[in-house]
Amino acid sequence: MGADLVPRRLIVIGAGLIGTSIALAVRDHGADVLLTDRDPAAARLAAGLGAGVVLPGGPAAYRGAPADLAVLAVPPAAVPAALRDAQKHQVAHVYTDVASVKQAPIAEAAKLGCDLTAFVGGHPLGGREWSGPLAARAGLFRGRSWVLCPTGESGAAAAATVTALVRACGARPVLMDPAEHDRAMAVISHAPHVVASAMAARFVDTPETIMRLTGQGARDVTRIAAGDPRLWLGIMSANAHPIADVLDEVARDLARTASALRSEGNTAVTDLLVRGRVGHGRIPDPQKVEDS
Numbered sequence: 001m002g003a004d005l006v007p008r009r010l011i012v013i014g015a016g017l018i019g020t021s022i023a024l025a026v027r028d029h030g031a032d033v034l035l036t037d038r039d040p041a042a043a044r045l046a047a048g049l050g051a052g053v054v055l056p057g058g059p060a061a062y063r064g065a066p067a068d069l070a071v072l073a074v075p076p077a078a079v080p081a082a083l084r085d086a087q088k089h090q091v092a093h094v095y096t097d098v099a100s101v102k103q104a105p106i107a108e109a110a111k112l113g114c115d116l117t118a119f120v121g122g123h124p125l126g127g128r129e130w131s132g133p134l135a136a137r138a139g140l141f142r143g144r145s146w147v148l149c150p151t152g153e154s155g156a157a158a159a160a161t162v163t164a165l166v167r168a169c170g171a172r173p174v175l176m177d178p179a180e181h182d183r184a185m186a187v188i189s190h191a192p193h194v195v196a197s198a199m200a201a202r203f204v205d206t207p208e209t210i211m212r213l214t215g216q217g218a219r220d221v222t223r224i225a226a227g228d229p230r231l232w233l234g235i236m237s238a239n240a241h242p243i244a245d246v247l248d249e250v251a252r253d254l255a256r257t258a259s260a261l262r263s264e265g266n267t268a269v270t271d272l273l274v275r276g277r278v279g280h281g282r283i284p285d286p287q288k289v290e291d292s
Contacts, residue, residue: 016073022165027138033053036058068161069094071165080105080111092118095118097122098122101239119154126146142171145171185239186245194243
């Protein structure tokens, strides 16, 4: 996209992995970024990485003209209050978030009286196992999908501004309804995290002599279980029912397979293995998607 379309002045509220990565990406386009975080040390660290300038005191201390865009890079449960407070102090013309759950935060923001005409929900589908500003990368979202969930009230100008941010970060905007988004995330992200954690939990009491034998397969299956439990508890609480529905389906598959193994029947086992292979084959190759 042309440099003239990139938001020129941004405020990033939340200087963790995602917020700092967004700030670094738009800084590469020459944008001015103010950073704030409930942990001042995180904001200072992000600023030291070149992500922007610290805004001491947060949104309540902001005294300048409204920025083009405020990015709420906070957990799902914190989005409604963060939006209310940012709008109360008129820190920006347009607002977006990065939370991986959409329906509940948007509904709560409406209850708090937030101006949803200036808000477009967002969820960049890029991340790492690690958290915090030190894990941030300017290219974290390059070639990745970035879901946008405009509300029925979102204005055209707000949607255009947030779409410009997405493209400035090298991502592809994908429009989805908030409820559709949450069901999708339960299948492709949230429930897989629970399953990976359940498998990794088997290793807690596994003798060290056996753990020394683990190889790449065990690492691949459990990699995402290394995520911050507090962050993931917030995500799962905000999208509880869709996640539970997927886990019920997984549990039925596992129960049938366990029963078949105990009875030495191969049909259910073969069925799961075949469906698993077919399902894995449907996961897009990131390189091919990026090149398309």
